[in-house]
Amino acid sequence: MANQVGHLHVTYNNIHNLIKECTPKIGDEFNPDLMVAIGGGGFFPARVMRTFLRGVTKNKTLQIQAIGLSLYEPVEGGNEDQIGQEVIRTQWLGPNAGKLLLGKRVLIVDEVDDTRKTLHYALSELKKDVEAELSTRPESEREALRAATKFGIFVVHNKKKPKLAELPRDIPYVITIFIARSNGKTGNDRYYAGEDVDDVWLDYPWESTNIEEHDRLAMLDRSRKSGQ
Amino acid sequence: MANQVGHLHVTYNNIHNLIKECTPKIGDEFNPDLMVAIGGGGFFPARVMRTFLRGVTKNKTLQIQAIGLSLYEPVEGGNEDQIGQEVIRTQWLGPNAGKLLLGKRVLIVDEVDDTRKTLHYALSELKKDVEAELSTRPESEREALRAATKFGIFVVHNKKKPKLAELPRDIPYVITIFIARSNGKTGNDRYYAGEDVDDVWLDYPWESTNIEEHDRLAMLDRSRKSGQ
Numbered sequence: 001m002a003n004q005v006g007h008l009h010v011t012y013n014n015i016h017n018l019i020k021e022c023t024p025k026i027g028d029e030f031n032p033d034l035m036v037a038i039g040g041g042g043f044f045p046a047r048v049m050r051t052f053l054r055g056v057t058k059n060k061t062l063q064i065q066a067i068g069l070s071l072y073e074p075v076e077g078g079n080e081d082q083i084g085q086e087v088i089r090t091q092w093l094g095p096n097a098g099k100l101l102l103g104k105r106v107l108i109v110d111e112v113d114d115t116r117k118t119l120h121y122a123l124s125e126l127k128k129d130v131e132a133e134l135s136t137r138p139e140s141e142r143e144a145l146r147a148a149t150k151f152g153i154f155v156v157h158n159k160k161k162p163k164l165a166e167l168p169r170d171i172p173y174v175i176t177i178f179i180a181r182s183n184g185k186t187g188n189d190r191y192y193a194g195e196d197v198d199d200v201w202l203d204y205p206w207e208s209t210n211i212e213e214h215d216r217l218a219m220l221d222r223s224r225k226s227g228q
Numbered sequence: 229m230a231n232q233v234g235h236l237h238v239t240y241n242n243i244h245n246l247i248k249e250c251t252p253k254i255g256d257e258f259n260p261d262l263m264v265a266i267g268g269g270g271f272f273p274a275r276v277m278r279t280f281l282r283g284v285t286k287n288k289t290l291q292i293q294a295i296g297l298s299l300y301e302p303v304e305g306g307n308e309d310q311i312g313q314e315v316i317r318t319q320w321l322g323p324n325a326g327k328l329l330l331g332k333r334v335l336i337v338d339e340v341d342d343t344r345k346t347l348h349y350a351l352s353e354l355k356k357d358v359e360a361e362l363s364t365r366p367e368s369e370r371e372a373l374r375a376a377t378k379f380g381i382f383v384v385h386n387k388k389k390p391k392l393a394e395l396p397r398d399i400p401y402v403i404t405i406f407i408a409r410s411n412g413k414t415g416n417d418r419y420y421a422g423e424d425v426d427d428v429w430l431d432y433p434w435e436s437t438n439i440e441e442h443d444r445l446a447m448l449d450r451s452r453k454s455g456q
Contacts, residue, residue, distance in 0.1 A: 012244075013443070020439075043274070043275045043294075047267075051434060051437065055437060064267055064271075068293065068294070090291050090293070091294060206279060209248070211241050
């Protein structure tokens with residue numbers, strides 16, 4: 001039986017180079033001073049991007065903090081209703097999350113923007129941490145501190161499909177979405193350079209148990225695409 | 229001037245396959261039910277290993293927790309004495325670290341065992357969390373819970389060089405060190421399969437700003453090695 005859903009295999013080097021292409025713009029326009037990787041899919045993109053961002057921004061102290069969110073995958077202790085519907089925290093920033101984020105330009109990194117549910121959750125919850133920290137500060141300082149706190153999002157791939165959640169766009173937080181090879185504006189979010197992907201099944205290399213066969217399929221996918 | 233220090237370039241696929249090779253043994257002998265990735269270098273190996281471990285152990289809920297440790301790199305807030313000498317925590321497990329670890333088989337993952345200082349720190353501190361949790365439990369249960377808590381270590385590369393720190397080997401914790409392509413026993417630690425690397429400068433792909441040139445150098449390094 002023919003496969004009804006298209007697949008797109010991407011190699012490590014594909015992703016590495018998408019990030020390389022995208023980073024000068026992100027460094028120039030957003031210049032993050034903290035990265036938050038959404039694990040497990042954001043781990044690899046975040047680590048690669050840090051290399052390029054440190055080069056571009058000359059900020060040699062740029063650090064990655066990790067959070068663990070699970071949407072599709074079964075999590076120990078999660079019940080059936082939660083799986084596939086709810087976003088479940090498996091790890092978060094430490095007890096000083098708000099202090100860590102306040103006044104920073106924070107770049108959230110994940111591999112894919114699919115339904116947008118995970119990104120929406122991450123952003124909303126990080127903002128709650130910022131607000132909690134702000135509530136401990138003198139009222140006179142809050143406005144300036146809130147305005148200095150900026151969130152950006154980078155995903156390697158954005159799927160062109162309806163999103164289940166909007167990204168909160170409350171002023172004065174500045175939400176900037178950087179998508180490698182994405183073109184123009186989509187809705188109210190800002191996108192940058194290149195192309196989005198169709199609503200295909202994305203096969204990431206770190207999920208592959210046969211990396212040579214994976215690379216072969218990636219080459220086929222690419223030649224098929226360029227032949228369209 | 230000739231480069232006095234040898235380099236070894238490793239590709240993404242090299243690392244992916246080293247992990248693939250090593251995982252059946254780790255699944256069989258240690259069967260971890262929690263992974264702790266030491267960021268940033270442990271992020272990529274941990275994510276790849278999870279794929280293979282989930283396949284081998286049929287444990288589809290295996291999760292990665294991340295900790296951030298810095299030894300060589302400048303960290304915001306670290307003073308000069310600390311840099312290059314001390315291990316600095318940039319992130320740790322949440323407030324329930326001890327609860328999370330207790331009774332588990334915990335596999336700590338990093339890219340390289342160089343001076344062993346980071347691994348020593350990670351292991352010692354994780355054990356402190358376990359002990360803190362144990363102190364809240366009835367004395368009659370402690371011994372069994374402690375014995376059920378096991379730590380293993382996986383690194384992609386072990387450098388054959390003097391280590392600055394010994395890994396704590398206090399009974400009844402079981403410390404197992406899994407090193408891809410490492411041969412036989414070294415000192416008091418258990419090693420598995422293949423070969424260690426000499427004390428060379430390891431060039432990891434996620435540090436590369438030109439991945440095609442990196443892959444070319446990796447191929448040269450490999451052919452030079454096999455020609456020895």
